[in-house]
Amino acid sequence: MPATSYDALIIGSGQAGNPLAYALAEAGRRVAIIESAHLGGSCVNYGCAPTKIMLASAQRAHLVRTAGELGIRPPEPVVDFAAVVARKDRLTQDARDGIERKLTTAHPNIRLVRGWARFTAPNTLHIDLNDKAGQEQLTAPLIFLNTGTRAAVPLIAGIEAAGYLTNDTLLLDLKELPEHLVILGGSYIGVEFGQMFRRLGSRVTIIETSATLMDREDTDVSRPLQEILEAEGIELVLEAEARHVSRNAEGVLTLTADTPGGERRIRGSHLLVATGRVPNTLDMGLELAGIQTDEDGYIQVDNDLRTAAKGVYALGDVKGGPQFTHITYDDYRIVRDQLLHNKPRDYHQRPVPYVVFTEPQLGRIGLSKSEARKQKVPFRVSRLPASTIGRAVETGLTEGFVEVLVGDDDRLLGAAVFCEQGGEIMTMFQLAMAGDLRYQQLENLVIAHPTWAEVLNNAFQRLERG
Structure with missing residues (x-):
């Protein structure tokens, strides 16, 4: 089979692949981008965007239910789950269509290839085209x-016989509101989906192996979220090891788990597995190109995101490390600047902000207290209850806190913001860190009143040695 040559081949239409294709094409390179599934990668199809679209519906229902706290007494909201899903599907398809238009019409130097790619030799890909449309060889x-x-x-x-959902299949395929959603895993996906489906009307049980939810966070950061979820009616089964799943003739699912209190049998209608991710590196012929992976299958890269194979780079979640859309997009910028602008940058040196989109949100940047102690970084810490923020009192959204860590040089080391607008407030702290500001500059900054941003004036007033 004769091979078709390009200047660059990109496997995967995700948050690094698409913008890289655009940048290379605009620089005059001939590019083929290969995608076997939906355009847009995880964020567009079963990650950030569809989750937040459905979370918006769940949060709106919650606002209606709790409006009485502000003197408004509407009737109990009726959740039309089919309409919630239809809105998510419509907006998701709009995003896919926009990507396809940009890849196929806006950039004549880009060719979109629908199919499964695997290496047959260094710098050579074999493509099995979708819908059995044939095969191609690209170099x-x-x-x-x-x-x-x-x-x-x-x-x-x-578990296989009983059937289960993942966040991938749930967001692509689920059309009915679960009567009782059992979630295996209490990290970021588990808590977001748990609160969302509880507010949409499902009974929810979260099963977690650790003693707390989101056990990568400091305990005094994750526990307040845990308490809020329990107050909303979510059942938590902690320190639990699931060992068997079954489903009876009536469709009732039973998950059996060992807990400190003995065996528990949790019955539900749907099971969501949210116990982590694995890389999409199987059956790609990586060894034929000289590409190395670690013991978990993640592609190994150097500081410039290059693999061991000449001319081959890995971007986004497939290389391991923090799995966030904004990190994947920054991988694109690192490669773009290196190849097109001769500006190399080590990807290890960047900040890793993230937000857990529960309500309240948890925004995190920089060091946590446990990380600072582990790294033996001296710090002072101040923790301000959200109930002391004027804007929080006015809106009735007083749950949570703002916590900041400050080094001996008076510069910020990190922040954990668990309150309304937590992600936006965290980003303001990130900007201060990027600007190398001392905390006194934030304390004395003139900020419009009454805004959530005013917390920057007050967040440091309780600094104590950590």
Whole structure:
């Protein structure tokens, strides 16, 4: 089979692959981008965007239910789950269509190839086209892997026969509101989906192996969220090891778990597995190109995101590390600047902000208290209850706190913001860190009143040695 040559090949139409294709095309390179599934990668199809679209519906329902706290007494909201899903599907398809138009019409130097790619030799890909439309051989001196991850499914007896959902399949396929959603895993996906479906009307149980939810966070950061979820009616089963799943003839699912209090049997209608992710690197022929992976299958890269194979780069979740859309997009910028602008940058040196989109949101940047202690970084810490923020009192959204860590040089080391607008407030602290500001400059900054941003004036008033 004769091979077609390009300047660059990109496998995966995700948050690094698409903008990289645009940038290379605009620089005059001939690019082929290969995608076997929906355009847009995880964020557009079963990650950030569709989750937040449905979270908006859940949060609106919650606002109606709690409006009595502000003197408004509407009737109990009726959740039309089919309409919620239809809105999510419509907006998701709009995003896919926009990407396809940009890839196929806006950039004549880009060719979109629908199919599954695998290496047959260095710098050479074999493509099995979708819908059995044939095969192709493509070559290029530059190849970029942006294949992402998929949900990890634990080895639990009976789980395959009983059936389960992942965030991928739930957001793509679920059309009915679960009567009782059992969630296996209490990290970011578990808590976001748990609160969302509880507010949409499902009974929810979260099963977690650790003693707290989101156990990567400081305990005094994750526990307030845990308490809010319990107050909303979510059942938590902690320090639990799931060992068997079954489903009876009536469709009732039973998950059996070992807990400190003995065996528990949790019955529900749907099971969501949210126990982590694994890289999409199987059956890609990576070894034929000389590309190395770690023991978990993640592609190994150097500081410039290059693999061991000449001319081959890995971007986004498939290389391991923090799995966030904004990190994947920054991978694109690192490669773009290196290849097109001769501006190399080590990807290890960037900040890693993130937001858990529960309500309240949890925004995090920089060091946590436990990380600072582990790294033996001296710090002072101030924790301000959200109930002391004027804007919070006025809006009735007083749950949570703002916590900041300050170094001996009076500059910010990190922040954990668990309150309304937590992600936006965290980003203001990130800007202060990027600007190398001392905390006194924030304390004395003139900020419009009454805004959430005023917390920057007050967040440091309780500084104590950590």
